[in-house]
Amino acid sequence: METKHLIMLLAVVVIVITPFFLYPGMGEEQGFFAGADSNAGSAIEETGYKPWFKPIWEPPSGEIETLLFALQAAMGAFILGYFLGYYKNKRKTGN
Numbered sequence: 001m002e003t004k005h006l007i008m009l010l011a012v013v014v015i016v017i018t019p020f021f022l023y024p025g026m027g028e029e030q031g032f033f034a035g036a037d038s039n040a041g042s043a044i045e046e047t048g049y050k051p052w053f054k055p056i057w058e059p060p061s062g063e064i065e066t067l068l069f070a071l072q073a074a075m076g077a078f079i080l081g082y083f084l085g086y087y088k089n090k091r092k093t094g095n
Contacts (some may be wrong), residue, residue, distance in 0.1 A: 059065040
């Protein structure tokens with residue numbers, strides 16, 4: 001393995017491990033690692049905003065919502081990968 005690959009791998013490991021040492025035992029319950037969605041939602045609720053309509057269907061649980069989101073991401077990645085590969089091969093073969 002080349003030196004630059006080892007350096008990049010080490011950098012990734014450091015980036016992933018560092019938060020565990022900076023915030024040991026702290027999670028979303030204490031306000032750490034919370035996403036922007038939760039902060040934005042609470043900020044919008046404070047203004048008194050009322051939604052115009054309600055969702056037609058809500059997933060029965062958070063796990064189902066996560067599954068649907070992951071499925072959507074996988075489908076998008078598949079479509080993007082397909083077309084990138086198609087056009088790369090098209091350019092490579094000269095057609």
